[in-house]
Amino acid sequence: MGRFFSTASGRELLAEFRKRGWLVVNKFCPGGQGRLFTEGIKDGDYAYACAGSAQLWGLYRFNGPCQALPAELADQITDSKNWVYRPADLVADSVQESATDLKLLTAWWAPSGYRTVAPITDLAKANQQLFGPYFNRRLVLKAVLNPPVFPNPNIILYGPPGTGKTRHTLELAYAILTGQEAPSYEAAQQLFQQELGRRLDFVAFHQSFTYEDFVQGFRPTVINGQMVFEKSEGVFYRIAERARQEWEACQGLDAEEFPQADAEFINTLPFLQPDSQSSLVPFEVVFQELIAPLASAGGTVILPMKTKGYGFPILGIDSKYLTFRRGMEGHENKVQIAVLRALYEGTRKIIPSGPQIYHVYIVERLLELAQAHKEFSTSATIAAAADAPDAVVAPAPAPDDNTSASGTPLNYVLIIDEINRANIARVFGELITLLEKDKRLGGANPLPVTLPSGEEGFTVPANLYLIGTMNTADRSLALLDIALRRRFEFRPLYPRYNLFAGMADNRGTVLQKLNAEITRQKSRDFQIGHAYFLDAKETLQSIFDGKVIPLLYEYFLNDEAKLQSLLQTAGVSVYLDANVGLRYGTGASVS
Structure with missing residues (x-):
C-alpha cells in the first residue's frame, strides 16, 4: 500500500481503506506475493499492516475472501483492475505509527520497500522484535491437527x-x-x-565435488606474500554447526557437566551495563592476553569453573573460531571470535544453556583481564574508573535472535x-x-x-x-x-496426467502415450515429465522441437531411426529436416 502514501490523494485513499478495515494489494505483485495474498492466506490468519515502509497501521485478523475494489474507490486508481482487498478485523493498534525503527530489521518480513506480502516463519523472533514492542502482544501458533511427520531426517x-x-x-x-x-x-x-x-x-x-567442498578441508591462500593452507569449512559443516548450536541452546543443563555451584552462577550471568562499556579495555588486548600461552610449546589455557575441581581447556584459535573442550575430557566445541567480542562488549545476549555456558566463563575471564589492566592504569584513568559503575549481576537475558524461545x-x-x-x-x-x-x-x-x-x-x-x-x-x-x-x-516423483484438464490440444493424452512407449522400449526412469507441457501458451510443436526431441536424442544416443519409430508408435507426428533432424509435425515425409 506504500504506492499511495506519496501523494495527498493517495493518503486519503489509504485513510478510507483503514477506516473500512481493508488490506489492499496488487494481485500481480511480483515473486508470487500477489498470489500468496489471494490464495495462501486463510480466514483467521493474522497480519500486521503498513502503508509501505513508513506508517504502521496495526495488527489484523482476516475475516473474508479477496474482493475487487468498489467503483467509487477504483475510479481513483489508474490500474484498479489489478488491486484487490481482503477485509480484516483490527486486533491491536500499534504503539507508534512510525515504522522507521522497524524498517531497520533484517528479517525478510520487515517493511523494507522490497517486500509486500511475506510469511513469518520464526514466531519467537517476530514476538521479540515486532509484536511485543510494537503491539504489546505475543502470538502463539495454533495446534496443527495433522502436522507433517518426518520419520527419517x-x-x-x-x-x-x-x-x-x-x-x-x-x-x-x-x-x-x-x-x-x-x-x-x-x-x-x-x-x-x-x-x-x-x-x-x-x-x-x-x-x-569433494569431501573438502562438502565438509572440511584445507585451501591455499596468500598471507603476507606467502602461500599457506587454511582450514575451510564446507556447506554441510556450516549448517550442521548452526543446527547444533540451536539444538544445544534449547537443552537443559546437564547436572553432571554443570554441578550446583555452576548452575547457580549461570542463573546470575555477570555482564557490564551499557553505560559502563566505554570503560572496557579493547577486546583485542585482552583476547591476545588470554590466548598468549598457546603460542609457546606445551602452553595451555585452562579456565576454572565455580565448582571446585571443574574446569575446561582452550585448545586453539584460527582466523574465525576459538576451540575449547567441554570439561577436561569432553568433546570439542567452537565459538566464533566475533561472538566473544560481542558478548564482551555487551552488544549480544546469551542463552544460559549447553555450550554457551562455556562462552560465559571465557567472557568472564576477559573481563577479569580488563579489570587487571585498569587497576595498573594511570591515576587519572583509575579515578575515572572509580566513578564508573561496577559489573552488576543481572538476570539471564532473553534468547538471542538466532534461537528458538520455546x-x-x-x-x-x-x-x-x-x-x-x-x-x-x-x-x-x-x-x-x-x-x-x-x-x-x-x-x-x-x-x-x-x-x-x-x-x-x-x-x-x-x-x-x-x-x-x-x-x-x-x-x-x-x-x-x-x-x-x-x-x-x-x-x-513420476509424470502426472491429471494436470492438463481444460487444455485444448489433448496434450495430457499425447504425453501419456509417449511415456508408455518410452517405458516399454527403455524404462520408466526415462519418461518425459509433465512440467515440459504445463505452459498452456506454448504449442506442442515448440515443446517437442525445443525440449522433448533433443532430450530423446540424448536418451537414444542419436539413433534417429529408433527415435522416429518410437515417436510414430506413440502417435506423435514427426518429419525429418535434413539440416536439424527430426521435427514435430507433418512437413517433408521421412524416407
Missing part, C-alpha cells in the same frame, strides 16, 4: 526430469521448517529466500540438488554413519567423530534435515552407494 526425491522435484523440495523444506504444509508454492519460494544462509542451505553436486529447537534443512552426480562415498566420508537417526546428537546412540583436520567431537544434530534430488535419467537408483540407500528415505 534424510530424504531423496527421485524421478525423471520435469516431474516437479524442485517444487516438491521447496514445499517439503517449508513443512520441515514451519511444521505446516505450504499454503502455496509462492509461500515456499519466499521462505527459501528468507532462510537461505540461515536455517536453510542449497548445494548442487557435480562430478568434481525450548524446542528449530529445524534446519540442507538441500542437495542432483545428489547422484557426485561420488557419494567420497563426498560424505565418515558422515554416512552419522546421518543415521540414532547416531545423531539427540538420538539414542549419538556418535561423535574426529574429522581429518583433527577436530574432535563432531556430530550431526537431530534437527538437521537433508533433502536430495535425483534425476533417474542421469543415473539409475540401483547404482547408488548401498550405504546411502539404506540411510535415506526415497520418494518417487
